[in-house]
Structure formats: C-alpha cells, structure tokens
Amino acid sequence: MGEINVVPFIDVMLVLLVIFMITAPMLTQGVQVDLPQVSSEPIEDIENQEPIIATVDKEGRFYLSIGGEDQDPISLEQIADRVIILLERRPGTQVLVKGHREVGYGAVVSLMSTLQTAGVSNVGLISEPPPEER
Template sequence: MAFGSMDSGNNRQTPTAEINVVPLVDVMLVLLVIFIITAPLLTHSVKIDLPKAASSPNITQPDHIEFALRDDASLYWNGEPVTMDQLAPRFAASVKENPDIELHIRADKHVHYEYVARAMSIAAKAGLVKIGFVTDPSQQ
C-alpha cells in the first residue's frame, strides 16, 4: 500500500513498487498442506535379516563354577540345588580356595533379570572377577 500526503496541491499519482504477498502466502500454504499429507507416506520400514552371532567356543579352565538359574527361580551350583542365602559363603570359600576361579552363569531365557543381577552382585562382593555367561547356540 502506498501512502500519500493529504496535500491537495499534488494531484499527480506516482507509481509505487510493492509486492503483493497474498498469492505467495496462498501457494506456501498449499505446499505446506501437500507436504503434511505426503510426509507420513514416505516413511516406511525396511525388513532386514540381520546375521546371527556366532563365535568359537571358549576353552574353559577345569576350575570353574557352573551356576544355573531356571525360570522357576531355582538355583544350581554345579548341578546341586542351592538357595540364595547359601551363595555368599560358597562364593567366598571358592575365592579363598582359588582366587582365579571363573563363574559360568547358565540362565534360562525366561529367568527374571533380578535373580541374575542379584547372583552376580553376590559373586562380585565375594571377590569373583571372572564372570561369564554360557549360551547354547544349538537351541536357537
């Protein structure tokens, strides 16, 4: 919009250079709506077959503890059933006997992580530093 003076002596109209932005705003709003509608259509998931992890079996030392946890919260020390209260003295005695002893944890896949973490915490407090998980790749 051009603003002129209210002076009546100057009746001559001068051309003004201004941009009409209304059509530009209309075009931008239409493009915005188009992008809002088409953006969710462009995001699609791609199914990928990831490779299975494979490793060579570790050669275990003869002095190790096989500790198993089952999904019913039962615990086994080298195949012998134990309770959670018996773990701390057993771990301490094993570390006292052999400081380099390894703990091999074999947990069922439906065991709550709470039980595994509690057993690992008790073992670490007793002084076990070599703690590992045993997996069976043939059951996958």
C-alpha cells in the first residue's frame, strides 16, 4: 500500500488554525502611533471640523488647543474635563497629540491615558516628515 494517510495532518492544521484565530486579535492590541520624523500619509479631515490638539512641550507641560488657538499650560485633570465637554458638544471630533521630540515617553502616555478616560476612543499622533521630504 503506497498511500499516505493525511487525515491526522488535516486535524493538526485545523487545531492550529483555531489557535491562531483566537490569539491573533490579542497580539494586535495597543495604540497605533506615528513617531516623530517619519514618512506617513496625512489624516483626512473628518467633516471639516477643527481637531482637538493636546500638546506636551519639552518641559512636560500640557496644553489643549481647539481651532489653532494657543492656550496656557493646564493640568491633566483640566484637559480631561475640557475634552469631555467638547466631545459632548461635537461628538466624533478628532483628538490629536503633539509631543516634543525630547519629552519623556511617560508624559505622552499619561496624556493619552487621560484622553482615554475622558472618552476618546481613537487618538492620533502628529509627526513631521523627515528633512529630505519637506
């Protein structure tokens, strides 16, 4: 008899397929980020609304601007309160984060965590193109 029984191989492959289907979504959790000075496509403007921009400067101070107006430094609690109010008025508004290149990673993460607790489900990061693409 010169045939190979492939049924056990099919069983193993189906078990592996089920395992990968269950574990693959767990591996892709997290926030998709754009690092400073990278090549990336610009985010399309959603409904021509001005985005909410949360900023961390070099010293780790936080700012919140709506429509391009600069403001004084504010605390994370104030950012959360203002973002909640703005999203109640204009649901679906984009929220973007600008972090100085030399600021600590923890400051940006704490800002993003504050935005998440304020009800922002999707945060975008602002980056600059590399010098050769400008």
